[in-house]
Amino acid sequence: MFRQLQDAVSRDVRDLLEGALDGRELSAAEAERLLGVHGADFHALLAAADLARREDCGDDVSYVVCRNINFTNVCYVGCSFCGFARHKDDAAEAFDRSHAEILEKCRDAIERGASEVCIQGGIHPNKTHEHYRDILRAIKAVYPDLHIHAYSPEEIDFGHRKSGWKLEEYLQYLVDAGLGTMPGTAAEILDDEIRNVLSPNKLKTARWVEIIKAAHGIGLRSTSTLMYGHIEEPRHIAAHLDLIREIQKETGGFTEFVPLGFIHERNLLFNLLGSRPGPSMEEDLRIIAVARLFLRPHITNIQVSWVKMGHKLGQMALCAGANDFGGTLMEESISRESGSDHGENTPPEEFRRLIREIGRVPVERTTLYQVVQRFEDPALDPPSREPKADVDLSGPARWRKQLERGGRSPVELTGPAASAAPRGGATTEAATGIAAAGA
Numbered sequence: 001m002f003r004q005l006q007d008a009v010s011r012d013v014r015d016l017l018e019g020a021l022d023g024r025e026l027s028a029a030e031a032e033r034l035l036g037v038h039g040a041d042f043h044a045l046l047a048a049a050d051l052a053r054r055e056d057c058g059d060d061v062s063y064v065v066c067r068n069i070n071f072t073n074v075c076y077v078g079c080s081f082c083g084f085a086r087h088k089d090d091a092a093e094a095f096d097r098s099h100a101e102i103l104e105k106c107r108d109a110i111e112r113g114a115s116e117v118c119i120q121g122g123i124h125p126n127k128t129h130e131h132y133r134d135i136l137r138a139i140k141a142v143y144p145d146l147h148i149h150a151y152s153p154e155e156i157d158f159g160h161r162k163s164g165w166k167l168e169e170y171l172q173y174l175v176d177a178g179l180g181t182m183p184g185t186a187a188e189i190l191d192d193e194i195r196n197v198l199s200p201n202k203l204k205t206a207r208w209v210e211i212i213k214a215a216h217g218i219g220l221r222s223t224s225t226l227m228y229g230h231i232e233e234p235r236h237i238a239a240h241l242d243l244i245r246e247i248q249k250e251t252g253g254f255t256e257f258v259p260l261g262f263i264h265e266r267n268l269l270f271n272l273l274g275s276r277p278g279p280s281m282e283e284d285l286r287i288i289a290v291a292r293l294f295l296r297p298h299i300t301n302i303q304v305s306w307v308k309m310g311h312k313l314g315q316m317a318l319c320a321g322a323n324d325f326g327g328t329l330m331e332e333s334i335s336r337e338s339g340s341d342h343g344e345n346t347p348p349e350e351f352r353r354l355i356r357e358i359g360r361v362p363v364e365r366t367t368l369y370q371v372v373q374r375f376e377d378p379a380l381d382p383p384s385r386e387p388k389a390d391v392d393l394s395g396p397a398r399w400r401k402q403l404e405r406g407g408r409s410p411v412e413l414t415g416p417a418a419s420a421a422p423r424g425g426a427t428t429e430a431a432t433g434i435a436a437a438g439a
C-alpha cells in the first residue's frame, strides 16, 4: 500500500527531490516546476523539505522575543498592496511617534523579555536622512544592549538620497548610530514588470539589490523576503529565489528567508486592480518547501510568518521545511491594517506550546540566530512576562473561583496539557484555554 503512495509521485518530481536531498542545486526552472505541484507530488515535496530541514537544522524551532515599532504611518509611495499608509494631513489616523513614545515601547519590550526591536515606518516626505539616525541614537542612549533591526531598503533609499552621500557612507552612519541588522523587506517580487503594477514609485529591483549588497559589504546583515499570492506566477517566484541565492553566494549576508503571503482584504491591489485574494494553503506550503530545497546550503533558516499564516498553518509550515517561527512582535499594524486577523502578539510561552505540539524543541534565539535558551524540559520554563490579560471568566463557578484565586485548574494539574501550561499562576491566555476546554 505504501508503495502505491510512492508510485503516485511523478518521475520528474521524484528525481528533483532526490537530487535536492543529495545536495544537488536546483535550477530556477526546476523550482518553477515544484511550485506548481499538487496531490501526491505536493505531499512528496513537503516530506522531502521536512527531511532536508531535519538535516540542515535538526528538530529545534527558533523564535526571537522582539517588538515591532512603526514610528510613522505617513507615506507617499502609494503601494497598491498597502493598507497601512496615511496622508500626512490625515489628522484622524496619521501618526508620527516622538522619541519619548518610541522609548516607552522599548521599555515595555525589555520588560517582556525582548532582545530586539524592529523599527520600520512609512516614507514621510518631511523627514531627512538624520531622522533615521536620531531614532537609533535615542534608543541606544537609554538601552545600549537592545538590538535594533531597522529600515527597509526603501527607507534606506530615501535617507540615502536625502543625504547626498555615498551609499556605503550613509549605511555606515546608521551602523555607527546603533543599527544592528536590516529587514530585507520592500522586496515584494524582485521583477520590475510586477513591481510596476504593485508599486510604480517604489525602488526597482536593481536598487534593492544595490542597497542589500552594500549593506552586506559593510557587515550589516539582513533578512530576505518575498511577497506572494497576488499577480505573480511561479516563474517570478523562482527567479526571485534564484536572485536571493546568487546574492547570498556572493555576500553571505542574509540571515534567513521569510516568505510573506499577500493579505488582500483592505487594499487597492485586490479591490481595484483585481489581484488574487492571497495565497492558497498549497501555495503557502509549497513556497516554504521549495525555499528549503532551493536555498540550501546557502540559506538554512526558513521562517514562518505567523501574522500572515496564523498559528496552525504556521505549525504545518514547520513540518514542511521551515525551522523558525519568527518574532513575538507584541504589536503589528502593517498586516492588520491590510486585513490580517491573526493577532499582533505571540508571547514566548505560546511559541513554546505551539512548537511542542508538533514534537519539536523550542529555542529562543537572537536576531543573528545565536541561541539564548533551549527549552527542552517544559517544567523548567520561566513564568510569563506578559502583562496580566483580561480573561473571560464565563463558565461554571468552580472553574472561575480557581482562576480568580490565580491557582491552576484541576485539568491543568492532572491533564496532558499540564506540561505545556504556563507556570507561576498567571491567568494567561493559555491557562484560560485549558479552563475553557475543561468546562
Ligand code: SF4
Pocket (backbone or CB within 6 Å): 075, 076, 077, 078, 079, 082, 083, 084, 085, 121, 122, 123, 154, 199
Ligand atoms: S508598503 Fe511601505 S512604502 Fe509602500 S505605501 Fe505602505 S508604508 Fe509606504
